Amino acid sequence: QTVVTQEPSFSVSPGGTVTLTCGLSSGSVSTTYYPSWYQQTPGQAPRTLIYSTNTRSSGVPDRFSGSILGNKAALTITGAQADDESAYYCVLYMGSGISMFGGGTKLTVL
Amino acid sequence: EVQLVQSGAEVKKPGESLKISCKGSEYSFTSYWIGWVRQMPGKGLEWMGIIYPGDSDTRYSPSFQGQVTISADKSFSTAYLQWSSLKASDTAMYYCARLGGSEARHFDYWGQGTLVTVSS
Secondary structure, eight states: OOOOOOOSSSEOOOOOOOEEEEEEEEEEEGGOOOOEEEEEEETTEEEEEETTEEEEEEETTTTTEEEEEEEEEEEEESSOGGGOSSSEEEEEEEETEEEEOOOOEEEEEO | EEEEEEEEEEEOOOOOOEEEEEEESOOGGGSSSSEEEEOOOTOOEEEEEEETTTTTTEEEEEETTTTTTEEEEETEEEEEEEEESOOOOGGEEEEEEETTTTTTTEEEEEOEEEEEEOOO
């Protein structure tokens, strides 16, 4: 069974830029997978950041951006701030109405 | 503003049944898919399944097919997630979320979550 892959953890310095990726255990991610990205802080419901590869959800600052990089979907945070320290999850659409979450990336800002 | 309000925390014993709910408001409930997401303690998010309340079309992740039942009552603008026989491994936070956009491929609004604890 295909698995959606993400880096388990990543760190970035305040003010720095970080790119998190979302891939497939078999195959390449393209726009037809409608990649979306979600941010979750402990004890909170997820928050939608990016959908359809690169469309920011309402209210999301433009320092969050989405793209396809090579064979993966990517979430780039430019000018990282302390409150960006969260878990980030991607979702890929697998067809027939079914989607799948990646395992999530825990981002540390230090 | 669109709101999804979930039912309260539940504590159940193994083998018991359970139905939790998610009530949508401030939008056309029958026109958007609603999904359920599981988060086991200390773990990541898992896509369980979705339902279109307009016609009750339902899709399940293979991992959850046969394990849970998703339903909706459009008269009450409410979606449900139910178990017929709970297991300890069903202990988790469960979120409902609306699928947005014309393609309905991403979640745009989320409920606050319902914590389900299954313990003898």
